[in-house]
Amino acid sequence: MQEKLMEKFKEVFGAGGDIRVYFAPGRVNLIGEHTDYNGGHVFPCALTIGTYGAVRKREDKTLRFYSMNFEQLGVLESSVEGLKPEKEADWTNYPKGVMWAFGEKGMKVEQGMDLLLFGNIPNGSGLSSSASVEVLTGYILKDLFGFDVTNQDLALIGQYSENKFNGVNCGIMDQFAIAMGKKDHAIFLDTATLAYEYAPIHLAGAKIVISCTNKKRGLGDSKYNERRSECETALAEIQETVGVNALGDLTEEQFEQYRKAIRDEVRQKRAKHAVYENQRTLKAVEALKNNDVKKFGELMNASHVSLRDDYEVTGVELDTMVEEAWKIDGVIGSRMTGAGFGGCTVSIVKDEAVDTFIREVGKAYEEKIGYAGDFYVVEIGDGPARLA
Numbered sequence: 165m166q167e168k169l170m171e172k173f174k175e176v177f178g179a180g181g182d183i184r185v186y187f188a189p190g191r192v193n194l195i196g197e198h199t200d201y202n203g204g205h206v207f208p209c210a211l212t213i214g215t216y217g218a219v220r221k222r223e224d225k226t227l228r229f230y231s232m233n234f235e236q237l238g239v240l241e242s243s244v245e246g247l248k249p250e251k252e253a254d255w256t257n258y259p260k261g262v263m264w265a266f267g268e269k270g271m272k273v274e275q276g277m278d279l280l281l282f283g284n285i286p287n288g289s290g291l292s293s294s295a296s297v298e299v300l301t302g303y304i305l306k307d308l309f310g311f312d313v314t315n316q317d318l319a320l321i322g323q324y325s326e327n328k329f330n331g332v333n334c335g336i337m338d339q340f341a342i343a344m345g346k347k348d349h350a351i352f353l354d355t356a357t358l359a360y361e362y363a364p365i366h367l368a369g370a371k372i373v374i375s376c377t378n379k380k381r382g383l384g385d386s387k388y389n390e391r392r393s394e395c396e397t398a399l400a401e402i403q404e405t406v407g408v409n410a411l412g413d414l415t416e417e418q419f420e421q422y423r424k425a426i427r428d429e430v431r432q433k434r435a436k437h438a439v440y441e442n443q444r445t446l447k448a449v450e451a452l453k454n455n456d457v458k459k460f461g462e463l464m465n466a467s468h469v470s471l472r473d474d475y476e477v478t479g480v481e482l483d484t485m486v487e488e489a490w491k492i493d494g495v496i497g498s499r500m501t502g503a504g505f506g507g508c509t510v511s512i513v514k515d516e517a518v519d520t521f522i523r524e525v526g527k528a529y530e531e532k533i534g535y536a537g538d539f540y541v542v543e544i545g546d547g548p549a550r551l552a
């Protein structure tokens with residue numbers, strides 16, 4: 165892949181100078197959905213698919229961007245001076261946002277660069293192609309200019325740029341999973357404190373299969389912000405009765421006790437999901453520690469039901485994908501992953517059932533939805549790295 169990128173870089177921007185190549189992964193969340201902005205736990209892992217970037221510093225302040233995924237856009241130009249949060253439609257908002265965010269944190273980018281990207285994460289699939297670009301950009305800035313930042317800082321800067329520059333009030337999960345990724349491990353992260361633990365994922369005799377609905381998120385970002393504010397309101401209502409910092413602080417029993425303090429039924433359901441999903445995540449990690457993959461799978465299934473019925477972020481595409489998966493012998497667990505409203509599902513499937521899974525779920529999905537899904541058997545990979 166490095167060679168392919170180098171070659172394209174030279175073709176687009178010209179040869180010569182110090183051209184460097186980097187990689188940052190995408191991520192999949194195994195369980196703990198819509199808990200990361202509710203002070204709860206998440207359990208994601210980095211993937212071996214992600215975003216590659218080739219870059220060369222410039223002597224002036226010009227930024228030139230080129231994406232091999234959006235070749236029709238050609239070279240897009242900008243400058244490191246005057247980067248402002250503004251709503252623009254193209255992908256360069258992500259790297260620009262991170263450069264802007266470094267400046268906000270006292271690390272001003274003074275020199276321009278030529279940057280060429282290639283991603284093998286399907287766009288808009290809910291595998292965090294945007295967070296991957298953010299962490300990649302941060303990692304490049306650190307390496308090119310010697311900024312003193314840890315990978316955890318890169319996660320926080322990426323989230324800050326997405327919140328403030330791109331207007332999506334996302335939590336910390338995606339950037340953290342990507343920046344801190346570790347091969348064959350998932351990250352058990354407490355989003356309230358950022359305390360985390362790596363959990364080895366040894367799925368003896370089973371694989372992680374990602375099923376992509378090919379339904380783009382579209383309105384997802386505004387719905388995402390809506391869910392977030394519903395949870396904030398529900399928390400404020402509970403806080404009138406009892407002193408808690410976040411929905412993630414509550415057990416199921418405590419929630420049921422204070423539930424009526426939330427003055428709207430829809431908000432009660434949203435908050436219920438946040439509380440129960442956090443508890444499910446704790447139980448799932450415990451199950452995995454005890455090598456109880458079956459239990460882990462059941463909790464994944466319950467997570468989907470809650471996202472479908474209480475949080476209402478699935479839709480017919482994700483539901484079809486998951487409900488068809490549940491019918492297949494050898495499926496240990498299956499649920500939507502990421503923000504929802506489209507994107508992907510994650511399933512744990514026994515080795516011998518993978519082919520049947522892809523064939524049968526694929527067939528049923530296409531029949532019902534009218535277009536095909538895509539299926540990927542994925543591996544858990546490391547965080548960002550310089551490749552050349």
Ligand code: GLA
Pocket residue numbers: 196197198199200201334335336337338502503504
């Ligand atoms: C998106 C956000 C994350 C998280 C998930 C839902 O991926 O970027 O912060 O909230 O949705 O779990």
